[in-house]
Amino acid sequence: MKLTLLVTLATLLSASARPTSRATADDCAVCTIKTPYPAVDSYLNGNCRWAAATNKRDPTFLPTLATAQHPPLLWIGCADSRVPETVITKKRPGDIFVHRNIANQFHPEDDSANAVLNYGVLHVGVSDVVVVGHTSCGGAKAAYEAVHPPAAAPAGHRRDEAAAAANDGSDHLNRFLAPLIDIAKGLPGNSTIDDLIVANVKKGVENVVASITIKAAWAQGKNVTVHGWVYHLDTGLITDLGVSRGRV
Numbered sequence: 428m429k430l431t432l433l434v435t436l437a438t439l440l441s442a443s444a445r446p447t448s449r450a451t452a453d454d455c456a457v458c459t460i461k462t463p464y465p466a467v468d469s470y471l472n473g474n475c476r477w478a479a480a481t482n483k484r485d486p487t488f489l490p491t492l493a494t495a496q497h498p499p500l501l502w503i504g505c506a507d508s509r510v511p512e513t514v515i516t517k518k519r520p521g522d523i524f525v526h527r528n529i530a531n532q533f534h535p536e537d538d539s540a541n542a543v544l545n546y547g548v549l550h551v552g553v554s555d556v557v558v559v560g561h562t563s564c565g566g567a568k569a570a571y572e573a574v575h576p577p578a579a580a581p582a583g584h585r586r587d588e589a590a591a592a593a594n595d596g597s598d599h600l601n602r603f604l605a606p607l608i609d610i611a612k613g614l615p616g617n618s619t620i621d622d623l624i625v626a627n628v629k630k631g632v633e634n635v636v637a638s639i640t641i642k643a644a645w646a647q648g649k650n651v652t653v654h655g656w657v658y659h660l661d662t663g664l665i666t667d668l669g670v671s672r673g674r675v
């Protein structure tokens with residue numbers, strides 16, 4: 428049963444839908460996809476041109492990648508559109524296994540994050556896990572302002588917001604941010620949002636290290652190391668926080 432599930436998962440993750448034909452360089456000229464949804468057309472046409480250019484540069488790259496994946500790195504990052512892990516590290520498809528969510532959090536009870544960690548470490552075989560925060564993080568700002576309100580909102584306004592959250596799905600977001608708000612509450616009163624961003628990464632590293640998956644990997648002798656980084660939107664550079672934890 429367990430094996431069947433893993434085989435099915437491996438199939439899903441390593442060999443997604445197989446196209447019946449591959450785009451070629453000549454297809455560039457015909458990347459003129461038009462759908463009833465103009466907002467997505469540029470993405471479909473961009474994919475068409477990317478596939479063509481990639482196949483032209485190395486006709487074996489994508490077919491080889493389709494057979495298996497061996498990324499050395501698992502990236503646990505924020506969903507923010509400005510932090511595309513493969514682009515900012517100058518890597519290619521197949522180089523990074525990824526989990527992204529609001530404010531790059533790793534909660535011990537989060538099945539989604541734990542499933543990615545488990546599959547990435549014990550089955551894909553990543554050797555390094557990085558928890559990556561970033562400056563100007565909207566999730567961190569929201570958590571920070573829950574503790575340090577920028578201006579006192581009238582009580583009636585707060586009640587209205589709570590009622591709206593129950594009706595529009597924001598409850599999910601509020602629940603997901605709760606652990607980050609707890610981190611903000613635990614920081615000194617004069618802390619900044621950047622302090623919270625760093626503290627959140629450090630907590631994420633702690634939680635990953637304390638996970639059953641990492642304990643099992645280390646017990647099996649796997650040399651998996653967990654790191655904490657912060658990406659700076661304004662410079663494009665990553666800072667290593669120096670909190671790496673390896674097998675003990």
Ligand SMILES: [Zn+2]
Binds near residue numbers: 505
């Ligand atoms: Zn963010």
